[in-house]
Amino acid sequence: MPREFTPKVVTGNALIEGDVIYLTAEDDWTRDLAEAELLTDEGHANLRLLMAEGQPETVVGPYLADAAESVDGPQPTHFREAFRRTGPSNYFHGKQAELS
Amino acid sequence: MYDYSEFDSAFVAERNRQFRHQVERRISGALTEDEFKPLRLMNGLYLQLHAYMLRVAIPYGTINSRQMRQLAMIAERWDKGYGHFTTRQNIQYNWPRLNDVPDMLDALAEVGMHAIQTSGNTIRNVTADHFAGAAADEIADPRPVAELIRQWSTDHPEFQFLPRKFKIAVTGAPNDRAVTLAHDIGLQIVEQDGEIGYRVIVGGGLGRTPMIGKVIAEFVSQDDLLPYIEAVVSVWNLLGRRDNKYKSRIKITVHEHGIDDIRARVEERFAVIRPTFTGIDTVLFEDIKTAFAPPAFETGSTAVFETAYKTDPIFRAWSDTNLAEHRAPGYAIVQISLKAHGATPGDASAEQMRVMADLAEAYGHDHIRISHEQNVILPHVHKSDLPEIHGILKKHGLATANIGLISDIIACPGMDYCALATARSIPIAQEIATRFDELKLEQDIGDLKIKISGCINACGHHHVGQIGILGLDRAGVENYQITLGGDHTQDAAIGQRTGPGFAYDEIIPAVERIIFAYLDLRAGPEEAFLDTFRRVGMDPFKAALYEQAQTHAAE
Numbered sequence: 001m002p003r004e005f006t007p008k009v010v011t012g013n014a015l016i017e018g019d020v021i022y023l024t025a026e027d028d029w030t031r032d033l034a035e036a037e038l039l040t041d042e043g044h045a046n047l048r049l050l051m052a053e054g055q056p057e058t059v060v061g062p063y064l065a066d067a068a069e070s071v072d073g074p075q076p077t078h079f080r081e082a083f084r085r086t087g088p089s090n091y092f093h094g095k096q097a098e099l100s
Numbered sequence: 101m102y103d104y105s106e107f108d109s110a111f112v113a114e115r116n117r118q119f120r121h122q123v124e125r126r127i128s129g130a131l132t133e134d135e136f137k138p139l140r141l142m143n144g145l146y147l148q149l150h151a152y153m154l155r156v157a158i159p160y161g162t163i164n165s166r167q168m169r170q171l172a173m174i175a176e177r178w179d180k181g182y183g184h185f186t187t188r189q190n191i192q193y194n195w196p197r198l199n200d201v202p203d204m205l206d207a208l209a210e211v212g213m214h215a216i217q218t219s220g221n222t223i224r225n226v227t228a229d230h231f232a233g234a235a236a237d238e239i240a241d242p243r244p245v246a247e248l249i250r251q252w253s254t255d256h257p258e259f260q261f262l263p264r265k266f267k268i269a270v271t272g273a274p275n276d277r278a279v280t281l282a283h284d285i286g287l288q289i290v291e292q293d294g295e296i297g298y299r300v301i302v303g304g305g306l307g308r309t310p311m312i313g314k315v316i317a318e319f320v321s322q323d324d325l326l327p328y329i330e331a332v333v334s335v336w337n338l339l340g341r342r343d344n345k346y347k348s349r350i351k352i353t354v355h356e357h358g359i360d361d362i363r364a365r366v367e368e369r370f371a372v373i374r375p376t377f378t379g380i381d382t383v384l385f386e387d388i389k390t391a392f393a394p395p396a397f398e399t400g401s402t403a404v405f406e407t408a409y410k411t412d413p414i415f416r417a418w419s420d421t422n423l424a425e426h427r428a429p430g431y432a433i434v435q436i437s438l439k440a441h442g443a444t445p446g447d448a449s450a451e452q453m454r455v456m457a458d459l460a461e462a463y464g465h466d467h468i469r470i471s472h473e474q475n476v477i478l479p480h481v482h483k484s485d486l487p488e489i490h491g492i493l494k495k496h497g498l499a500t501a502n503i504g505l506i507s508d509i510i511a512c513p514g515m516d517y518c519a520l521a522t523a524r525s526i527p528i529a530q531e532i533a534t535r536f537d538e539l540k541l542e543q544d545i546g547d548l549k550i551k552i553s554g555c556i557n558a559c560g561h562h563h564v565g566q567i568g569i570l571g572l573d574r575a576g577v578e579n580y581q582i583t584l585g586g587d588h589t590q591d592a593a594i595g596q597r598t599g600p601g602f603a604y605d606e607i608i609p610a611v612e613r614i615i616f617a618y619l620d621l622r623a624g625p626e627e628a629f630l631d632t633f634r635r636v637g638m639d640p641f642k643a644a645l646y647e648q649a650q651t652h653a654a655e
Contacts, residue, residue: 015127016198018152057129060147078576080515083524084149088516090444090526093180093195094150 005042009033009074010052011084012062020084020095021059022074023052029059032099033085034073039064101162101467102247102391104212111255112209115216119143120202127199142222144215145201148519154193154201155218156208160228160246160270161189161470161477163213165457168468170211172453178204183453185438185446187510187559188267189227189470190218194517216254221262223253223333227269229277230471233394234433234479236425240289240296242272244389245325248381252326259333263340264348266333267305274590279472281313281592282306282564284350285332290319297321302332302362303354306558310594311351314359316366322385324370327377331370335362395465397428398482405483408490415490417543418501423486426479432486434464434478435471436493437500437508441537445511445529446474455496459489472561473510475503506541506548506615507533510561514554514571515578521554523571523578524604528552531608536615545615547628549588564588566630567614568595569607580607584614584641585633596638598645610645617644 010023011033021029022036030036039045045064052062065081067074076082087094104112119139126136140146144155156171163171171191175183178200179193186192196204208214218225226249228242229235249268253259259266269283280286286301297319304313320328332350339357341347347356354362408415424433436456439445448456456476460468463485469477481489493499502508509532512518514525529552536542551565555572562568568583580602583595602610621640622632633641 013147013151018147018196018198019150056133057127060133079578080149080573083515087150088526089524090516090530091180 005040005045006066006077007069007074008039008045008064009036009067010039010045010048010062011036011065011081012052012059015056015058015060018060023048023062027051031095033067033076033081036067036074038067038069038074040069101164102243102388108212108251109209112212112214112216115143115214116202116205116209119205123198123202138220141219142216143201143205144218145196145198146219146519148194148517149515150517151195152198152201153517154196154204154215155186156191156193156213156215157218157225158189158191158213158470159250160226160232160243161230161472162228162232162243163468163470164466165461165468167211167213168453168457168460170207170213172450172457174204174207175450175453177207182447182449184444184513185448185470185474185476187472187474187512187561188225189230189472190225191470192513194513219265221264221266223249223256223259223262223266223268226250226253227267227278227283227472229271229273230469230473230477231277231424231433231479232272232469233392233467234426234431235273235275235277236427237275238273238427239291240272241392242270242278242287242289244385244392245287245289245298246270247388247392248326248385249329251384252330252381258330259337262333262337263342264345266336266350268329276588276590276592277471279561279564279588279592280304281590282310282561282588283313285329286313287325292319295321298325300328300332303351303359304592305349305351306561306563307349308346308556308558309349309352309355310558310563311355312592312594313351314354316359316363323379323382324374326381327374328366328370330373331366334373335365335369339365394428395467395480397431397480399430400482400484402430402483405486408487412487414494414501415487418490418499419486421501421505422503428480430483432481432483434481434486434489435503436476436478436498437502438475438498439502439508439533440497440500441502441507441533442530443497443533444526445509448476452496452498455492455498459492463489473508475508502533502542504547504549505543506536506545506550509533509550509552510565511552512554512560514552514560518554520557521571522556522573523554523580525552525554525560525569525571528569528571528580528604528607532611535608535612541615541619544625545619545629546625547630549586550611551586551588561588562586563594564592565595566633567611569611570601572601574601578604580604580610582610582614582645584638585630587630598638598642600646613644614641617641
């Protein structure tokens with residue numbers, strides 16, 4: 001039996017800065033997961049990923065990452081995505097510093 | 101040390117020029133990421149979790165003060181003011197922007213450095229004993245041959261698309277500080293009837309399938325060495341598995357075919373290519389050797405050192421742990437710990453890099469080494485200068501007296517940076533160091549090597565840690581497996597798994613239980629952890645790890 005589709009966001013790394021970016025519903029890229037478009041339909045998700053793959057001048061290695069719905073926007077469901085959203089734990093560098 | 105020839109400089113300049121254009125074409129859209137990725141990897145540029153990472157080669161871990169200052173400048177100008185020294189004696193910058201990397205490479209080239217072959221399926225940076233040229237137990241300095249291999253392997257046309265990466269390490273001393281038994285090729289300098297030659301080990305490696313290397317040749321003469329190594333790589337280049345990434349390293353080839361079969365093939369290949377080496381390599385080797393001639397050692401009094409040793413307990417503690425025996429009278433090898441309790445193993449700020457560069461220039465004949473244990477070495481220091489050096493190190497957070505102790509931990513970047521990682525390693529190292537510093541047990545525990553990897557690829561050498569910790573992703577949660585009894589020396593051994601792993605918040609207490617079990621079990625303070633483990637075996641440690649945990653849970 002195929003696995004049930006779980007909600008996703010499109011994410012990858014920015015070409016120049018190399019940092020984590022997410023696709024928004026407005027076809028823009030954001031550095032804040034909370035502003036990402038949460039994709040709940042599998043067909044639509046694949047379409048959004050295709051669109052991201054068509055922007056190699058902006059994003060490197062786009063993929064669909066699991067995320068959960070919340071009042072504050074999409075939330076990571078796996079610790080790897082939680083670190084990608086925040087930055088390293090040994091220094092206050094990366095997103096946690098830039099978005100604060 | 102070896103200075104780049106015009107040929108070397110022109111080669112690096114040309115590569116940098118090519119890469120600058122490749123970056124421009126990637127940014128303009130003329131190159132896709134699929135086209136660009138192999139090109140950037142050839143120049144040491146990775147894309148990690150949060151940013152790009154530039155891995156710069158420090159061949160055989162040797163640099164001088166000018167190069168160290170340039171590394172500091174690069175860290176400040178294009179990164180976040182620090183660099184990370186790795187288990188392969190390299191330095192990594194964790195935050196470069198793609199469009200700055202060509203300038204960073206040009207800045208490196210100004211001081212004879214580069215990032216070529218620090219990635220990709222090529223022969224990687226050749227590593228060597230970090231005490232090379234200074235150690236009291238050395239037969240010969242391993243760096244000249246490491247440099248010879250670097251020159252031979254750089255851009256070697258036959259070896260740019262190998263089945264997988266290929267790593268060579270050299271030791272010139274019988275006490276192996278270069279982990280030669282866990283490399284694709286390990287070279288051990290040996291003496292036979294007055295002639296210096298090489299014992300050649302193949303098929304060692306860590307990662308998913310850890311293997312201790314096997315002796316393929318007991319003695320290869322200097323004249324035969326390059327063709328012999330070329331024969332080994334050449335045999336593997338044809339035979340190595342390209343169908344399966346996990347079976348592509350030479351350790352698997354040796355394992356699948358057997359060392360005798362590989363030896364026969366290598367000898368056959370050697371017979372074919374030996375005549376093509378007309379002796380230019382041995383002439384070159386003699387030239388290189390002169391570049392590594394030892395400095396003119398001074399012969400002053402060491403009274404200042406002895407007085408400080410007697411009167412200053414902090415200096416004494418540091419001397420006892422951080423100095424190693426030098427081959428010249430009145431000299432010592434200084435190990436600068438990049439493992440301050442609670443700090444990230446292997447990280448140095450730009451300011452610290454400059455301090456170490458200044459010390460090397462003023463007191464260390466301008467020699468600096470990076471160790472695979474992620475520390476910095478001043479290999480040639482007269483003992484009379486040690487009190488002053490210690491005073492300066494103290495002011496810059498570089499005087500931690502913990503070399504070889506429980507807080508001198510090797511840790512890979514783990515999931516704080518690495519795209520391949522399955523769990524974090526840096527915070528585990530930080531917490532172990534902090535915890536045992538609080539307990540004030542570090543000196544009492546004595547010699548102990550903890551090594552931590554954040555995934556099965558084992559950059560943190562966990563298999564050969566006396567206590568090895570491997571971070572995994574178990575059903576979406578960080579989980580840490582423990583191995584005991586590993587050994588990275590000439591008696592190399594792969595550690596044995598204790599049993600089920602531990603969650604992130606359970607791993608520090610688990611390490612504590614192992615340590616308290618050791619303190620109970622050891623025959624006396626002089627019996628090191630590894631000796632106790634070898635004497636009593638796994639069972640008492642298992643009991644301490646798992647049964648005590650159950651008892652506590654039941655309480």
